[in-house]
Amino acid sequence: MKLTFLGTGAAEGVPSPFCDCETCAYARSRGGKNVRRRQSALVNDDLLIDMGPDLFASCAALGLSLTKVPYALVTHSHMDHFDPGNLSLRGKAFRLATELPELTMVAGPSVWTKWDAGGSDRAAEIRRVPVLPGRTVELGPYTVRAIEAAHHLKVGDAMNYIVSDGASSLLYASDSGYYADAAWEELEGRALDAVVLEGTIWRHPAGKEHLNEGDFRRMLEKLRSVGAVTERTRIVATHFSHQGAYPHDELEGKVAALGALCAYDGLVVEW
Numbered sequence: 001m002k003l004t005f006l007g008t009g010a011a012e013g014v015p016s017p018f019c020d021c022e023t024c025a026y027a028r029s030r031g032g033k034n035v036r037r038r039q040s041a042l043v044n045d046d047l048l049i050d051m052g053p054d055l056f057a058s059c060a061a062l063g064l065s066l067t068k069v070p071y072a073l074v075t076h077s078h079m080d081h082f083d084p085g086n087l088s089l090r091g092k093a094f095r096l097a098t099e100l101p102e103l104t105m106v107a108g109p110s111v112w113t114k115w116d117a118g119g120s121d122r123a124a125e126i127r128r129v130p131v132l133p134g135r136t137v138e139l140g141p142y143t144v145r146a147i148e149a150a151h152h153l154k155v156g157d158a159m160n161y162i163v164s165d166g167a168s169s170l171l172y173a174s175d176s177g178y179y180a181d182a183a184w185e186e187l188e189g190r191a192l193d194a195v196v197l198e199g200t201i202w203r204h205p206a207g208k209e210h211l212n213e214g215d216f217r218r219m220l221e222k223l224r225s226v227g228a229v230t231e232r233t234r235i236v237a238t239h240f241s242h243q244g245a246y247p248h249d250e251l252e253g254k255v256a257a258l259g260a261l262c263a264y265d266g267l268v269v270e271w
């Protein structure tokens with residue numbers, strides 16, 4: 001399995017145009033891995049996870065096309081993870097020279113409510129698959145299990161996903177704070193090949209809906225104790241806020257000290 005990080009930033013991206021914090025100033029002057037678009041990822045070349053407002057810019061910057069992608073997962077309805085305009089621009093009027101495969105999209109109720117405010121399944125050529133935590137869906141070669149995220153708590157339908165292709169498995173765990181019991185029960189005994197965890201508030205005090213450095217460590221310890229993370233599991237940290245993270249080189253060292261890889265836009269991880 002292969003995972004390409006199209007964006008690794010939180011809601012404001014890095015740098016935020018409305019901020020002069022140390023991390024934003026450093027990103028503007030140094031560029032490179034310090035610049036983070038809003039988060040999205042591509043599994044292999046056919047399964048898109050989240051589609052926020054930077055999706056088009058990310059694909060352009062990385063030289064990627066989504067014309068062959070038939071599957072998508074959306075974790076929740078926050079604007080940095082789901083921008084309905086991305087689907088609207090799949091419409092035929094915006095791609096006269098190209099035929100697209102139907103996009104089977106898995107998402108929770110609040111995502112579909114947001115989409116229904118102005119979107120058309122038919123025009124965007126999508127097939128909707130509404131899900132809630134605890135449901136399993138089949139997407140071509142993938143089996144996808146939705147688990148409860150500790151995020152978007154006022155709505156309550158934010159999800160993380162366990163994605164398996166029959167040979168390997170991935171836990172995509174962003175956005176979420178430290179899991180509740182129901183999620184740990186789902187993960188008990190699953191020997192995952194890769195885990196993506198967020199680090200939104202890395203250097204801030206602990207919160208309920210995101211992970212700081214201490215809760216990132218605590219999540220890893222719990223994942224190991226329930227058998228979900230083993231010595232061979234690849235761990236990747238992503239979804240960093242400009243206000244909660246450090247410049248990339250400094251953050252990379254802190255993440256590595258916990259046995260994880262610090263993601264950056266364009267990173268490709270294979271296992």
